[in-house]
């Protein structure tokens with residue numbers, strides 16, 4: 001099942017297909033999404049989920065606190081629902 005991701009506050013939307021990562025979906029749809037390694041090592045793709053759920057095949061290195069704050073590794077994350085994400089601190 002595919003899900004819609006909204007990048008806030010730019011209000012850019014893209015669709016993540018089943019099995020795709022958030023980063024791959026963004027890049028496939030020409031969304032300028034920060035990234036480097038694509039394997040969960042550089043943290044360039046780190047952003048925060050303000051609404052929605054993701055899952056990982058391989059759990060990224062996030063503390064419980066960071067997870068609760070909504071931090072997500074976009075290059076590893078699969079969507080479990082529609083998402084609203086931001087690169088801002090708040």
Ligand code: FES
Nearest residue numbers: 038040042043075
């Ligand atoms: S692109 Fe390097 S951690 Fe995601």
